Amino acid sequence: MRLLLQFPEGLKQQALAYAKSLEKDGNEVSVSASPTFGACDLAIDEARSINADKLIHFGHAEFHRVDFNVEYVEYNVDAPLGILAESLDAILDYGTIGLVTTIQHIHQIDAITEFYERNGKKVVIGKPYGFAKKPGQILGCDVGSAASIDRDVDAFVYFGGGMFHPLGALLSTTKPFIVVEPFANKVEVIDRYRKLYAGRSRGKVMKAVDAKSFGILLTTKNGQHNEALARILKARIEQDGLTACVLTSNTFDFVSLENMREFDAFVNTACPRIAIDDTDRISKPLLSANELMEVLRMKKELAEIRAKR
Numbered sequence: 335m336r337l338l339l340q341f342p343e344g345l346k347q348q349a350l351a352y353a354k355s356l357e358k359d360g361n362e363v364s365v366s367a368s369p370t371f372g373a374c375d376l377a378i379d380e381a382r383s384i385n386a387d388k389l390i391h392f393g394h395a396e397f398h399r400v401d402f403n404v405e406y407v408e409y410n411v412d413a414p415l416g417i418l419a420e421s422l423d424a425i426l427d428y429g430t431i432g433l434v435t436t437i438q439h440i441h442q443i444d445a446i447t448e449f450y451e452r453n454g455k456k457v458v459i460g461k462p463y464g465f466a467k468k469p470g471q472i473l474g475c476d477v478g479s480a481a482s483i484d485r486d487v488d489a490f491v492y493f494g495g496g497m498f499h500p501l502g503a504l505l506s507t508t509k510p511f512i513v514v515e516p517f518a519n520k521v522e523v524i525d526r527y528r529k530l531y532a533g534r535s536r537g538k539v540m541k542a543v544d545a546k547s548f549g550i551l552l553t554t555k556n557g558q559h560n561e562a563l564a565r566i567l568k569a570r571i572e573q574d575g576l577t578a579c580v581l582t583s584n585t586f587d588f589v590s591l592e593n594m595r596e597f598d599a600f601v602n603t604a605c606p607r608i609a610i611d612d613t614d615r616i617s618k619p620l621l622s623a624n625e626l627m628e629v630l631r632m633k634k635e636l637a638e639i640r641a642k643r
């Protein structure tokens with residue numbers, strides 16, 4: 335069989351070993367060397383262009399249905415659970431905990447739940463909106479497992495590494511949020527980021543209020559491509575007498591966007607995290623669709639105030 339293997343950045347160091355093992359079974363194997371952001375970013379075009387029979391995507395669960403033969407190889411990581419004892423101080427005042435984690439540790443969610451229950455906590459596990467597939471699992475773009483139980487819990491515990499996943503869940507919830515990092519052996523309350531990111535969002539909106547031309551980012555990544563939204567936003571901007579153009583790329587390069595000096599602001603329709611995490615990488619405001627609507631509302635208000643003077 336002719337195979338294309340695709341690995342997220344953290345697993346690319348294992349590509350050669352997997353390729354050689356599959357070759358031994360008689361397969362003809364290539365490895366995608368392109369950056370990979372998630373199962374939203376399947377290398378189907380590459381697979382088709384080399385006439386692959388199958389794409390094997392490592393490290394993520396299925397994200398969306400595609401018309402290509404894709405096998406998903408999830409990557410479970412057995413994290414040490416000793417850190418849970420240290421997290422008890424941080425959740426001392428909270429009786430009911432919402433527990434979330436990533437696909438790498440989802441197989442440990444029962445053991446983590448059991449630990450907290452043994453220590454007198456009630457544990458609630460929420461359901462994802464749909465891109466994530468398992469109860470308690472969160473993705474950067476699917477924090478349903480947290481947001482859906484915000485009313486039912488006193489605090490959240492995220493078990494796993496890094497800030498990318500818990501940050502999305504934090505910004506979609508209102509309760510105290512504790513990150514328990516098993517490998518860094520660290521417990522951290524991250525509530526302060528809510529205010530920080532709200533301020534950043536406000537800053538972008540204020541900066542974009544004088545914008546007259548908008549570049550709308552439309553990615554060709556199969557799980558992030560949202561042409562309908564891009565066209566709706568373009569029409570909405572033009573309805574207010576402003577200029578808009580849809581800009582297409584697979585992976586947006588911020589230097590190239592900076593070179594497009596005719597645009598005063600950019601609007602994201604790709605991975606929703608771009609308008610949250612990457613705003614420092616570009617000097618022009620990089621807005622979400624909701625932030626764009628706020629900009630247009632404020633523009634209208636300002637125009638009415640000026641007209642009355």
Ligand code: SF4
Nearest residue numbers: 371372374474475605
């Ligand atoms: S957060 Fe972005 S990169 Fe991650 S799965 Fe969602 S769309 Fe893909």
